[in-house]
Amino acid sequence: MIEVENLRVDYGEETALYEINLEIEKNTTCAIIGPSGCGKTTLLYALAGLISPKAGKIRINGEEQTGIRQSTGVILQDYGLLPWKTVWDNVALGLQVRKKSRNEIVPVVNQILEELRIEDLKYKYPVELSGGQRQRVAIARTLTISPDLLLMDEPSSALDAITKEQIQNLILRIFKNNPMTIVLVTHNIAEAVFLGQKIVIMEKAGIKHILDNPYFGDEELREKMDFYRICLKVRRWMEMKGR
DSSP states (O other): OEEEEEEEEEETTEEEEEEEEEEEOTTOEEEEEOSTTSSHHHHHHHHHTSSOOSEEEEEETTEEOOSOOTTEEEEOTTTTOOTTSOHHHHHHHHHHHTTOOHHHHHHHHHHHHHHTTOGGGTTOOGGGSOHHHHHHHHHHHHHTTOOSEEEEESTTTTSOHHHHHHHHHHHHHHHHHSOOEEEEEESOHHHHHHHOSEEEEEETTEEEEEEEOTTTTOTTGGGSHHHHHHHHHHHHHHHSSOO
């Protein structure tokens, strides 16, 4: 699904990513974790086509990335909701931009609002919502376009512990019910372990280590010792000096 080959991204004279090589299989999840400033969000933006690399290639479904794909959904850290639009209109936005008719939009939006259990919020505005509700709306808006690739930047960073787990559970349920490739950036080890089949551990401008997570998909994983073992393994790799 995703092939990253010798990717380099510069911001002026500073190298944000250097010789990144990564493969992510179709309909799997990948969590990217690392310290602040290591380049993980830059990598996500490059996958989204929002920034252009100085060197290297990104291929998605065998096609070289040259810009923003119609079938890529992106959820940014601040949710990106339009404050002057209701929940319903925010969720419908992606379809409206794609010039879908109202007869096409209405059943899709209503179905997704119901699936994410936010149909009772459809006439509210973002300012009236909690952080968890705003995140659900952002996810709903992305799902309306039926993406085959979903990119998420810190999907639960601003939420309290319980709401954070609820959003993580929701993302896992969405993945199981709607086959797609999910790549998420996080600074939270527990989130990376719960949501990542593949866990990419980054250091400054590069990848330090990649772990396969054999426990992914277990909704009760947080209650098991295996969860804490792999969390500890990720932590040790993050703390390790050098590659």
